[in-house]
Amino acid sequence: MNFKDLARRMPDFTNRKVIDAHMERLDTSGVSRRDFLSFASASAAAAAGAAYLGLPATAIASENGKFAYLTGFLINEWNVTFDRTAKKAGEVLGLNYSSFDSSLDGEKQYNQFESQVAASTNGVIFNLADGSAIRGISRVASQNKIYVANVWDSLPWFTPFDADEYYTLFAVSEEVTAHREITEVLLAEVTEKFGGGDIIGVTGSKGSLLELQRNRGRDQAFEKFPKTKLVDELPGLWNREDALKATEDLLTRNPNVVGIVTQDDDIALGSIAALKAAGLRPGEDVLIVGTSGTGLGSKAVKNGEMLATKGNTGAFAAALFTTRIYDVLNGWVPRAPERQLNWNTLTLDQSNIDGWIERYVDNGDVEPFDYKRMSKVLHPEDWDPQNEVYPLDIDNNFAGIDKPQGYEYPAAYVAARENGESAAVAAEYADHYKIKYDGPSPNKA
Numbered sequence: 001m002n003f004k005d006l007a008r009r010m011p012d013f014t015n016r017k018v019i020d021a022h023m024e025r026l027d028t029s030g031v032s033r034r035d036f037l038s039f040a041s042a043s044a045a046a047a048a049g050a051a052y053l054g055l056p057a058t059a060i061a062s063e064n065g066k067f068a069y070l071t072g073f074l075i076n077e078w079n080v081t082f083d084r085t086a087k088k089a090g091e092v093l094g095l096n097y098s099s100f101d102s103s104l105d106g107e108k109q110y111n112q113f114e115s116q117v118a119a120s121t122n123g124v125i126f127n128l129a130d131g132s133a134i135r136g137i138s139r140v141a142s143q144n145k146i147y148v149a150n151v152w153d154s155l156p157w158f159t160p161f162d163a164d165e166y167y168t169l170f171a172v173s174e175e176v177t178a179h180r181e182i183t184e185v186l187l188a189e190v191t192e193k194f195g196g197g198d199i200i201g202v203t204g205s206k207g208s209l210l211e212l213q214r215n216r217g218r219d220q221a222f223e224k225f226p227k228t229k230l231v232d233e234l235p236g237l238w239n240r241e242d243a244l245k246a247t248e249d250l251l252t253r254n255p256n257v258v259g260i261v262t263q264d265d266d267i268a269l270g271s272i273a274a275l276k277a278a279g280l281r282p283g284e285d286v287l288i289v290g291t292s293g294t295g296l297g298s299k300a301v302k303n304g305e306m307l308a309t310k311g312n313t314g315a316f317a318a319a320l321f322t323t324r325i326y327d328v329l330n331g332w333v334p335r336a337p338e339r340q341l342n343w344n345t346l347t348l349d350q351s352n353i354d355g356w357i358e359r360y361v362d363n364g365d366v367e368p369f370d371y372k373r374m375s376k377v378l379h380p381e382d383w384d385p386q387n388e389v390y391p392l393d394i395d396n397n398f399a400g401i402d403k404p405q406g407y408e409y410p411a412a413y414v415a416a417r418e419n420g421e422s423a424a425v426a427a428e429y430a431d432h433y434k435i436k437y438d439g440p441s442p443n444k445a
Contacts, residue, residue, distance in 0.1 A: 065095040065122050065325075066119070067090065067124065067125065068124050068125070069100070070109055070113060071101055071129075073238050073239075074099070075239045075266075076264065078265070078294055081314035082317055084318075085314065085319060085368075085369075086318040088371075089318060093371060095322070095325070095329075102129050104129050106130030109129045109130070109133070110136070116146075117140065122329055123147040124146060125150075127151050128152070131152075131156075131209055134155050135155055135158055138166070146166060147168045147325055150169070150171075151171060154209055156404075157403055159413070161336070162410065170339070171341040173312050173317075174343070175214050176216050176217040176396065176399075178214075178310050178312070178344075179214040179215075180220045181310075182291055182308060183218045183222070186287055186289040190258055191227050195227060196227025198258060198259075199259040200251075200254055200260050200261075201232070201234075203215065204238050204263045212400060233250070238264050239267070240267070241270065242270070243269070244270035251275075258285075259286065260286060260289075263291060264290060265291065266296075269290075289306065291309055293312055295357075295361040298357050298360075298361050301353045302350065302353050302357065304350070310347060311345055311356055312346075316386070316437070320343070320385070326377065332376050336412040337416050338391070338425060341390065342393075343390075352438070355439075359441050368443075370435060384434050385432060386433070388429075388430070389429050391416075391422045
């Protein structure tokens with residue numbers, strides 16, 4: 001095809017209806033026609049046209065950094081908090097920001113990524129609706145020189161080392177330990193209050209990496225409390241409505257339940273609603289734990305409807321990932337152990353929930369983190385992770401999932417563990433951790 005033929009087949013972006021049709025097809029919700037035309041009038045128009053023709057899209061470096069958050073779960077509060085914080089952190093760091101929700105639809109999310117490629121976005125943070133998509137995403141990112149980072153779900157045993165430098169970060173909280181700890185809080189109280197009894201689980205999305213990790217931690221906790229038993233479970237799909245329905249079904253099937261362990265605070269809120277609808281008193285007749293430390297979840301702990309939760313705010317994850325995108329866009333190169341990270345969480349109950357609410361929930365316009373201090377570009381000597389952050393252990397992250405046939409550990413990962421680099425990075429991050437995650441906001445006057 002010559003250029004004249006190509007030109008004849010390109011969309012007419014002078015026509016408002018054509019613009020609207022392509023914005024809808026590319027799912028550019030939140031993008032104005034002016035913004036669309038600004039990249040359409042430049043080289044990204046050719047990329048949009050290439051997508052229209054089924055040709056590979058091409059990303060052109062933007063004079064101003066642009067990044068996006070693509071999530072499958074904007075229906076829940078953790079993701080809403082991530083979205084709000086990433087936008088604010090981007091403003092502080094001088095990055096333009098947009099976010100897109102695929103509503104649990106992996107194909108739609110991939111199409112949204114292609115739209116970001118066409119829009120000359122420089123970096124994309126994923127909360128994947130389908131973890132298996134990360135291989136293809138990292139390949140497209142490499143081809144178009146777009147930095148991508150990923151939180152929570154992933155293709156099992158696939159890491160940034162299996163891609164290239166444009167897959168800059170996979171990071172998650174260390175969930176096996178976290179969910180064991182929160183489940184132990186529940187089982188200890190159930191044993192003391194009721195002498196033991198039946199427990200049900202309301203999980204996340206079936207088969208996701210996060211669900212599997214939290215299940216492992218939960219199941220380990222039961223080994224210490226023989227008078228309790230996990231009798232049933234159903235997925236709550238990370239939102240209140242589905243969690244309510246799942247809990248109603250579980251209560252019908254299991255009439256003697258005295259405890260519920262959930263995998264998210266929004267799920268816990270759905271379970272609380274189901275208990276009330278059944279004439280049961282949450283916090284009295286049935287005890288519940290959650291995880292995330294969301295605003296409504298935290299207040300449910302404060303008012304006694306939820307026994308405890310894990311303080312794992314989306315604000316921290318957003319700050320961590322946004323500053324990573326900023327740093328790599330400005331020339332910083334992570335060492336091998338810094339391409340896969342874990343962070344720790346807090347157990348929250350009525351003894352410490354007030355401080356959490358003050359910093360992370362009812363904080364008004366006081367941001368919970370110093371975003372510039374997280375940046376190794378802006379603060380090369382005194383950067384601060386503002387939480388316990390350390391290199392991720394591949395075996396712990398993917399335990400219980402069969403390795404692919406012929407699997408070999410990434411050479412860079414093995415070398416970093418054998419030559420002491422991983423231990424050195426862990427020690428360095430611990431040494432730089434000054435602004436405490438469980439303390440007051442660094443921005444508080």
